[in-house]
Amino acid sequence: MEKYIIIKRIQDELKISCSTTSDTEVMIESYEKIGDEIVPKWNGIFAAAILILKIMKFH
Incomplete structure (x- = not known):
């Protein structure tokens, strides 16, 4: 439940x-x-990738 509390706080x-x-x-x-x-x-425990095409940056 802690994950959802943190995400809710950010939101x-x-x-x-x-x-x-x-x-x-x-x-x-x-x-x-x-x-x-x-x-x-x-x-949290997850995997994420963000691709920014305008500047060709990958996280």
Whole structure:
């Protein structure tokens, strides 16, 4: 349950409005708002890749 508390906190803090209850949607929206600085705040066991085509950057 802790994972959902952290994701909910990020969602509330950044005032992210989601169309689903997916934590993935919050991760994508928070990355779009803040960029690389948000990644350490994501706490959980998961794998993610973000490909930014405009600048050819891969995380």
